Amino acid sequence: MEAILQIADQYGVYVIEDNAQSQGAVCHGRRTGSWGHVNATSFYPGKNIGALGDGGALTTNDANWANQARKWRNYGSSVKYYNEVKGYNSRLDELQAALLSVKLARLDNWNKERQRLAARYNDGLSSVADIQLIQVADHCSSVYHLYPIRTSRRDELQQALQKSGIGTLIHYPVPPHLQAAYNDFGWKSGQFPIAERHASTLLSLPLFPGLKDDEQDRIMETIQSFYK
Ligand SMILES: Cc1ncc(COP(=O)(O)O)c(C=O)c1O
Structure with missing residues (x-):
């Protein structure tokens, strides 16, 4: 990842890290899922931390990307019934989130x-x-x-x-x-x-x-x- 990030930096491109199979792994003292500009993970039931159905998450330290992602998952809207961009219905429902919070402590x-x-x-x-x-x-x-x-x-x-x-x-x-x-x-x-x-x-x-x-x-x- 260090080499990939260096190349990305050189050419001014973003890195999207796929952390779906490495939840909880550590590289050079740093968790995977924190290396890319945006990091994707899957809570498919068979994953190391799996939901009771499909689910997933993005992690990022970039406030702009976090805001974009929050909008995209919610019909491109941050104010109810006002759609700023074209988005999706891709919210993680609360029951899955509750289960995943319990499982996260055991990961x-x-x-x-x-x-x-x-x-x-x-x-x-x-x-x-x-x-x-x-x-x-x-x-x-x-x-x-x-x-x-x-x-x-x-x-x-x-x-x-x-x-x-x-x-x-x-x-x-x-x-x-x-x-x-x-x-x-x-x-x-x-x-x-x-x-x-x-x-x-x-x-x-x-x-x-x-x-x-x-x-x-x-x-x-x-x-x-x-x-x-
Ligand atoms: C490495 C990796 N990336 C992405 C995915 C896709 O995850 P999802 O099916 O939750 O979108 C998977 C699922 O198997 C995976 O193993």
Whole structure:
């Protein structure tokens, strides 16, 4: 982010940080979601801090952007029935906000549990030659919204785990430049080889606060025996 912000500064452009998968993470002593000029996050139920339905928030230290966002979420209006700009109906309702306030107080503890489970996976899987583990940047923490591994035998491994009743997910199977929705950009397969390689080798293992150690041990044993 430091490098991105420097480039943005040089060219006079704004940075919008996406904090949807890193709620509570810290980088160089500073929380994620506070680096961009405007920062977006998601309270989709599966997120580290999830609502009981869809929701999201922006964070910013810039009073102008905060005022703009408040208007946009409320039909472009700051005075009832007077619409200054074209806006949306995108308010977070109070019931979701109340639930999220309670959950926010627990976020750091839940993240610690995710980090503990991730460390157990790291210990158990680091010796498997065909598995690459997440690398966390120096002076940064991960809150492991997901625990993706990379392996050349991804589809086979996923099937083997599924046979043992262990669900995994692929985040994400199609990189943005190859999505049908972006056809009009004319991107072709091969133009973003790293994203494409990740899309064909990533597999997210189960990780959530509440996953029991013996359940995680069984997942790791199943993976280890698959590679034997
Ligand atoms: C990194 C990231 N950004 C943005 C989003 C979009 O969030 P929402 O569906 O709440 O708009 C997601 C949701 O999965 C996400 O993981």
